[in-house]
Amino acid sequence: MASKTVFITGAAAGIGRKAAVSFARKGYTVGGYDIDEVGLKSLKDEIEDLGGTAVVGHLNVTDADEFAERLAEFTATTGGRLDVLVNNAGILVAGKFEELKIATIHREIDINTKGVANGLHAAFPYLKATKGSVAISMASASAIYGQAELASYSATKHYVRAITEALDIEWGSYGIRLAAIWPLYVQTAMTENIKTGTTDSLGIKLGPQDVADVIVKAAEPGLYSKLTHQIHWTVGTQTALLAMGSRFSPIWLTRLVNKRLAHGGH
Numbered sequence: 619m620a621s622k623t624v625f626i627t628g629a630a631a632g633i634g635r636k637a638a639v640s641f642a643r644k645g646y647t648v649g650g651y652d653i654d655e656v657g658l659k660s661l662k663d664e665i666e667d668l669g670g671t672a673v674v675g676h677l678n679v680t681d682a683d684e685f686a687e688r689l690a691e692f693t694a695t696t697g698g699r700l701d702v703l704v705n706n707a708g709i710l711v712a713g714k715f716e717e718l719k720i721a722t723i724h725r726e727i728d729i730n731t732k733g734v735a736n737g738l739h740a741a742f743p744y745l746k747a748t749k750g751s752v753a754i755s756m757a758s759a760s761a762i763y764g765q766a767e768l769a770s771y772s773a774t775k776h777y778v779r780a781i782t783e784a785l786d787i788e789w790g791s792y793g794i795r796l797a798a799i800w801p802l803y804v805q806t807a808m809t810e811n812i813k814t815g816t817t818d819s820l821g822i823k824l825g826p827q828d829v830a831d832v833i834v835k836a837a838e839p840g841l842y843s844k845l846t847h848q849i850h851w852t853v854g855t856q857t858a859l860l861a862m863g864s865r866f867s868p869i870w871l872t873r874l875v876n877k878r879l880a881h882g883g884h
């Protein structure tokens with residue numbers, strides 16, 4: 619099989635779906651996986667209507683065995699080739715930590731962290747076998763500094779940040795690159811009913827296509843990004859400014875800025 623291939627989790631809706639269609643437009647064979655099989659069917663139709671190729675199937679990213687099976691099935695159709703893995707599936711739980719059910723917090727940790735570990739672990743042999751491969755995972759602006767009212771979500775995105783940085787070093791010798799994508803709030807189903815201090819103070823300004831465009835860029839970096847071995851990809855000006863600010867300011871100031879932003883319109 620000559621075309622490049624991408625395996626995307628959480629592909630039925632939101633950012634994952636836009637990324638799937640964007641890769642298809644570039645000629646990639648797209649593997650779209652999700653727990654929402656109705657959404658996947660319409661994704662497959664959308665890609666095929668564009669003249670693209672899509673393989674879709676059920677995958678709950680928290681199930682390591684199912685993840686390995688879906689990857690084996692997908693790569694069986696691509697001659698073993700896996701150019702890009704996109705660990706996109708994730709959920710967001712907002713609210714005061716002590717008021718959330720512990721089972722809800724555990725579910726968020728399972729999907730957002732174990733789901734990413736499962737994907738990276740299962741995809742490793744295929745990424746290793748494919749020259750120039752990259753594993754991309756969805757971090758978030760909440761990986762810059764712990765976020766009030768999103769405490770556990772923000773902690774899961776710090777996990778994504780760290781595992782991306784670490785494996786990029788470990789797997790460099792196999793020719794595998796890693797990348798993390800850092801959007802601030804994006805208008806998807808995830809943020810539809812979310813209201814926190816920072817949604818008030820910062821707004822929800824990005825659309826899912828803005829993020830998908832950056833995912834595709836991270837998969838196919840330009841010369842400058844290649845030369846600087848870019849791992850972290852911010853989306854939008856607000857995140858770029860917040861990330862830059864936290865890099866150059868003392869930790870007490872970063873805390874103060876985050877505290878002010880968290881109080882938003884409250």
Ligand SMILES: NC(=O)c1ccc[n+]([C@@H]2O[C@H](COP(=O)([O-])OP(=O)(O)OC[C@H]3O[C@@H](n4cnc5c(N)ncnc54)[C@H](O)[C@@H]3O)[C@@H](O)[C@H]2O)c1
Pocket residue numbers: 627628629630631632633634651652653654657677678679680705706707708709710729756757758759800801802803804805806807808809826
């Ligand atoms: N929307 C935002 O504001 C925002 C900001 C920063 C980062 N992100 C991250 O981007 C990613 C995608 O978010 P989105 O806004 O597109 O969300 P979304 O809710 O619109 O879509 C998420 C998709 O993931 C699927 N999914 C949920 N649990 C799953 C599981 N266990 N296994 C497989 N699929 C599962 C859902 O069915 C859905 O299709 C997430 O990792 C999220 O944390 C989102």
